Amino acid sequence: MADTSKHILLMDGPDxxxxxxxxxxxxxxxxxNIIRNNEYVSxxxxxxxxxxxxxxxNTDVLLNELQTTLPPGITFRINPKKKKNIVVFVTKEHHCLAELLIRYAFNELDADILAVISNYNVLQPLVSKFGIPFHYISHEHRSRxxxxxxxxxxxxxYDPEYLVLAKYMRVLTAxxxxxxxxxxxxxxxxxxxxFIGASPYRQAYERGVKIIGATAHFVNNDLDEGPIIAQNVKEVDHRHTAADMATEGKDVEKIVLSQALKLVFNDRVFIHENRSVVL
Amino acid sequence: MADTSKHILLMDGPDxxxxxxxxxxxxxxxxxNIIRNNEYVSxxxxxxxxxxxxxxxNTDVLLNELQTTLPPGITFRINPKKKKNIVVFVTKEHHCLAELLIRYAFNELDADILAVISNYNVLQPLVSKFGIPFHYISHEHRSRxxxxxxxxxxxxxYDPEYLVLAKYMRVLTAxxxxxxxxxxxxxxxxxxxxFIGASPYRQAYERGVKIIGATAHFVNNDLDEGPIIAQNVKEVDHRHTAADMATEGKDVEKIVLSQALKLVFNDRVFIHENRSVVL
Amino acid sequence: MADTSKHILLMDGPDxxxxxxxxxxxxxxxxxNIIRNNEYVSxxxxxxxxxxxxxxxNTDVLLNELQTTLPPGITFRINPKKKKNIVVFVTKEHHCLAELLIRYAFNELDADILAVISNYNVLQPLVSKFGIPFHYISHEHRSRxxxxxxxxxxxxxYDPEYLVLAKYMRVLTAxxxxxxxxxxxxxxxxxxxxFIGASPYRQAYERGVKIIGATAHFVNNDLDEGPIIAQNVKEVDHRHTAADMATEGKDVEKIVLSQALKLVFNDRVFIHENRSVVL
Amino acid sequence: MADTSKHILLMDGPDxxxxxxxxxxxxxxxxxNIIRNNEYVSxxxxxxxxxxxxxxxNTDVLLNELQTTLPPGITFRINPKKKKNIVVFVTKEHHCLAELLIRYAFNELDADILAVISNYNVLQPLVSKFGIPFHYISHEHRSRxxxxxxxxxxxxxYDPEYLVLAKYMRVLTAxxxxxxxxxxxxxxxxxxxxFIGASPYRQAYERGVKIIGATAHFVNNDLDEGPIIAQNVKEVDHRHTAADMATEGKDVEKIVLSQALKLVFNDRVFIHENRSVVL
Incomplete structure (x- = not known):
């Protein structure tokens, strides 16, 4: 039961x-020995x-002692510091998936990609380059x-710990x-x-915005309404068509997604009242 | 009729x-002699x-020759390169107004502030430091x-060329x-x-965004829906309360407003299909 | 000796x-009651x-108990949470000074400006608008x-706690x-x-950089080499002359200085090995 | 000799x-028909x-007429609008190379990668996934x-039009x-x-900067002194070790390199007095 690797204690509850x-x-x-400690009171x-x-x-002893010491409302858990197991969902666009595959191939993802699932088969050749199982599960001729x-x-x-929707263009049911x-x-x-919903770059173009952005967030029952983990932006101007915005936006999307995953996979993200707390 | 100062020819129409x-x-x-020429085709x-x-x-001769040379659908005008005359509207917040007053006092605004109009009198002491007329026109006991x-x-x-709403917190009628x-x-x-409408920082806090921003735009009949001139953003995190976001946001607001005014006052902004084209 | 206002305990030393x-x-x-706690181990x-x-x-009792409890190498102090007293130094440029004066006038500076000192008298009219003593101390006909x-x-x-060099263009001796x-x-x-030293925008223009910036830092014996507190940047392009860069840069300078002062005046900045740790 | 595809006329010289x-x-x-026209006078x-x-x-007729019409000091050329042929140089780091390979594989690079040259063979497996020739040319046991x-x-x-140094860690001779x-x-x-020269992130860490960056530039005889094409930055803080900065910096490096290449490969970059003019 003894364990010498690094661990992370995560706690939250009423102050x-x-x-x-x-x-x-x-x-x-x-x-x-505490290597790093961060706390926040809302x-x-x-x-x-x-x-x-x-x-x-000894895990049992430690957990038991924390249970005894802490007030009743506090929830806590101890995670070993290690890679997460994930499955990636895609549709047809490659840029976020490719970013994750490259990071995974060079051990920079803090996660193991167990498989890729897609409702189209267009990205199979890319995934196969990296020796990862690709599951083409078409939505055609099937109810949701x-x-x-x-x-x-x-x-x-695969029993993954996390699902990553890397430009998966279908809404998931509750x-x-x-x-x-x-x-x-x-x-x-x-x-x-x-610009919730479909064609956000088209919407952005129509509105004439001067900055476009991307948002990584947890998915809950409401479309695009889950807790935001990370966001980033990029300047555009009148010369950008909706298609240009989409092209430029891809660079933002893939980097923001990677940054958000890094935070999540390192157990740095708490969720409270539909907002994320990143410690 | 001869004129040796710099001028700006502005044209738009079907290509x-x-x-x-x-x-x-x-x-x-x-x-x-053309000093600077910018064109754009949408x-x-x-x-x-x-x-x-x-x-x-000779202005008349030049305008006439342009009229003769250009196809019928093209509109054009020639503006002398000079400061605009403006009136600034405020309510109670000082930061945008102060930014404009300081720039004006040091000849950095590309405009002359003829007067400040407010529906409260709290900013009168600030305005009076700069020797500019302040008109307190209360909305109380009056219909819109x-x-x-x-x-x-x-x-x-004052017959101003532009009105600048520097945190004027009332909706203007059509x-x-x-x-x-x-x-x-x-x-x-x-x-x-x-976050159209009231309390955008409160809305931003509730939604848990990781970036806040500000938008300078022309005002037309629909609230917050006119052509966008300039936008800028600033990173925030879970530690920012709605009040903190409002405080941080002020720095963005005043700088974005100043940048947008610089573009407008230098005749660099065209409007087309509710979007701005900045040349 | 009892004190009910908020305080800040600052500690550093070997872990x-x-x-x-x-x-x-x-x-x-x-x-x-701990309201906010931040720690960092380098x-x-x-x-x-x-x-x-x-x-x-009771301050004496508390300090004594900390002294007894903590290992010998740790230094610590307790500051009341309150505004700092500062003196601002300027030369001829107004933008940073004006930013500080406006924030001070509207109680947003976390400091009281006791006086402004300048080696020129050009900014006296601005300072006098805000009722703050202005000391014109010319460097002419005097040795350094x-x-x-x-x-x-x-x-x-004035016995200020901090000196703020808000574009003071003279090097201070050790x-x-x-x-x-x-x-x-x-x-x-x-x-x-x-771009250490004189005319950084001229240097930036000559080098053809695509981004300009500003740096707020503590001053020690070496010119522009003290610990950095905050930095920010702004995009430029080939159309910016050195003068344009200087103009655009002013907006960055004044905001970065204000942000850095906010951190310092709230006792959030530690210095270690010529680097700042901001908690 | 007739040609119906798009072309780009590039001119520069005394105004x-x-x-x-x-x-x-x-x-x-x-x-x-002019689709897009940009000019700049320094x-x-x-x-x-x-x-x-x-x-x-007819190319000859058009070039001849331009020659006749333009004043003697003006240089000009007409490029067909098409992909460039490039060879990519790398050492051991994969992130910039991978970015280029993915863009190339999905037809987003505006260039064809003819081959990759490296002084190490560690990136051969990555390159071979994309079916591109990899030349391992070791510098060991050879003079420069x-x-x-x-x-x-x-x-x-290969006779490439451009060489791209995608983290090639050797200085090239004049x-x-x-x-x-x-x-x-x-x-x-x-x-x-x-931070010219070796270990810039180490230098950045030692100096305690709050922002790191990356620069894409043309290479001339002097190390890191050629005309800058594009730059970008990212915020860091005291918690970033030199290794953390290097990790975070990779995201900036690969995106900036891609952006710069897009400009160069679309014939948008002029060089004048060691600065780039991007039209």
Missing amino acids: NKGLIYHVTGVLFRHGL PSRQFFMRTEFEGNF EEHEEAILRTLRI GFVQHYPNRIINIHHSFLPA | NKGLIYHVTGVLFRHGL PSRQFFMRTEFEGNF EEHEEAILRTLRI GFVQHYPNRIINIHHSFLPA | NKGLIYHVTGVLFRHGL PSRQFFMRTEFEGNF EEHEEAILRTLRI GFVQHYPNRIINIHHSFLPA | NKGLIYHVTGVLFRHGL PSRQFFMRTEFEGNF EEHEEAILRTLRI GFVQHYPNRIINIHHSFLPA
């Missing part, structure tokens, strides 16, 4: 005098803490529920999403909440 | 083969050109029409706006079209 | 197991902590030492600087370490 | 009254113009001249560079001119 003191006391008495007095520590410990059921069957093979609560990350090609 | 050739030919035959084949030139010329009529009476004294078509510039404290 | 635990324990036993194992707390306490001695005599009247160790903040009009 | 008029007149008389009165046009023409001679022999096979004047593009991992 209370002495919380940091009590938690750091438990770790101190176990001889564990204006509504919600407490969040992420503590990266190293040293040997049948299609999602087929996807869920495939996911059961029934599907509930299988992966706060474990589905999407990249939306606009600066949310501007 | 036609040889437009640049014909116009530059007229200027060449008049012995005028995907819908609308032609825009801004030509800054210097030299002596009566209030706007009182403002229009004051504006008639009746008012039609007196100044494409001549009213507003600063909105969000990255439009996100 | 040690249990430091957070011991310090938060002292505060907990005194019944003090790769060289230097520990930094900034703890904002509220509650009644005589000039600085005259400045020091004036500073003794003899002068040692009176205000880590208490002089300068704004340099380049993205340091690019 | 002269009527230049635009004369050139657009030639195109007008040939019945050619403060030193150097004239630059890029004219994209379409229509049928022998190494470059071996490279030149390989280049003669003798080598003169074979490709203004045709070698490098990505430097700093915001030039800050």
Whole structure:
């Protein structure tokens, strides 16, 4: 049960005098060394803490002692510091997928890509270059529920911790999403909440904006309304057609998605009241 | 009639083969020197050109020759390169107004501030430091029409070329706006079209965005829907309350407004299909 | 001796197991409530902590208990959370000074401007609008030492906590600087370490850069080499002359200086190995 | 000799009254349609113009007429609008190369990658995924001249229009560079001119900068001193080690390099007095 690798303690709940003191006391008495500690208290007095520590410990004993020490409302868990297992969803656009594949191939993703699922087969050649299983699950001639059921069957093979929607252009039902609560990350090609829904670059062009953006967010039941993890933007001007904006936007999308995944895969993102807290 | 100062020729209309050739030919035959020339043709084949030139010329003759040379659908005008006359509207917030006053005091605004109009008197002390007339025109105990009529009476004294809404927190009626078509510039404290209307920072906080912004735009009949001139943004994170966002956002607002005004006051902004073309 | 206002505990020194635990324990036993706590451990194992707390306490008792609890190498101090007293230095350019004056006038500076000192008198009219003492201390017909001695005599009247060089275009001697160790903040009009020294925009233009910047930093003995507090940048292109860059750069300079001052005046900046740690 | 595809006319030389008029007149008389026209006159009165046009023409006749019409000091050329042929140089880092390979594979590069040359063989597996020749030309046991001679022999096979140094970590001699004047593009991992030479992220970390950057530039005889094409930046803070900065910087490097190449490959970049003019 002893473990010498690095771990991360994640806590959140109502703020209370002495919380940091009590938690750091438990770790101190176990001889564990805090490498990095971040905490945040929201204006509504919600407490969040992420503590990266190293040293040997007995998990059951440590968890039990934390349980005893902490006030009842606080939830906490201890994660080993290690790569996550993910499945990537795509449709036809390659840029986000390629970014993830390259990072994965060079060990820069903080995750293992177990498989890629797509409702089209156009990206199969790209995925096959990297020796990763590609599952072409067409939505044609299937109801939405049948299609999602087929996807869920495939996911059961891999049992991923996170699903990454790397320009997957289909809306997921609430029934599907509930299988992966706060474990589905999407990249939306606009600066949310501007231009929710389809053709955001076309909308951006029509509105004549001078800046375009992209948003990585968790997926919940409402389209494009889940907690935002990261956003970034890029200047455009009147010379950009909607197609030019889409082209320029791809660079933003793939980088923002990668940045968001880095945060999530390193257990740095808490969710509270539909907002993310990044520690 | 001769004039040796710099002038700007502004043209727009349906594109036609040889437009640049014909116009530059007229200027060449008049012995005028082009200092800066910018043109743009939209995907819908609308032609825009801004030509800054210097030299002596007879205005009537030049305009007449352009009229004869150009195809019928093209509109054009020649503006002398000089400061614009403006009136600034404010409510209670000082930051945009102060930015304009300082720039004006140090001859950096490309405009003369003829007067400041406000529906509150809180900014009178600031304005008076700079020796500019301040008109306190309260909206209380007045219908919207009566209030706007009182403002229009004051504006008639100054006959400004542009109105600048430097955080003027009242909606203007279509009746008012039609007196100044494409001549009213507003600063909105969000990255439009996100967070139209009231309390955009509160909305931004509730949505958990990671970037806030500001938008300078022309005012037309629809609230916050006129052509965008300039936008800028600033990163925020979960630690920013709505009030913090408002504080941080002020720096963006005042700079974006100043940048947009610089473009407008230098005759660099065309409007077409509710979008701005900046040459 | 009791004090109910907010305070900030600032600590730094070699890292040690249990430091957070011991310090938060002292505060907990005194019944003090931690509002915000930030710590950082550098790769060289230097520990930094900034703890904002509220509650009644006896300063001597608390300091004594911290002294007893903490390992010998740790330095710490407790600052009341309040505005700093500053003196601003300028030469001829107004934009940074005006920014500070406006923020001060509207209670947004986290500091009181006690006086402005300049080696020219051109900005006296601006300063006088805000009712702040202006000291014109010319450097002409004086040796550098005589000039600085005259400045020091004036500073003794005000006894400021910080000096802000808001485009003060003279180099300060080591003899002068040692009176205000880590208490002089300068704004340099380049993205340091690019373009150290005079005429950075001229240098930037000659080099053909596509981005200009500004740097707020502490002043130590070496010109433009002190710890950097904040930097920001702005895109330019080939159309910008050196003068255009200087004009555009002013907006960056004044905002970066304000942001840096906000950090310093809120006791958020530590200095270590000529780098700043911002908590 | 007739040609119906799009072409680009590139001109530069001393400014002269009527230049635009004369050139657009030639195109007008040939019945050619200007799709996009950009010109710029530098403060030193150097004239630059890029004219994209379409229509049928006889190249010899058109060039001859331009020669006759234009003043003697003006140089000009007409390029067909088409992809460039390039060879990419790398050492061990993959991120810029991978970015180019992916763009090439999906027809987004505006160039054909004829081959990749490296002084190490570590990136061979990546390149081979894309079916592009990889030439491993080690510098070991060779003088610099022998190494470059071996490279030149390989280049003669491909006769590329441009060489792209996608993190090629060896300095090229003047003798080598003169074979490709203004045709070698490098990505430097700093915001030039800050941190010229080796280990820029190490230097950036030591200096404590708050923003890191990358610079794409032409290579001439002096190390990192050629004309800058594009730059971009990213915020960092005290928590970033030199290694973290290098990791974060990679995202900036690959995007800036791609943006610069897009400009160069579309004939949008002029060079004048060691600065780039981008039209």
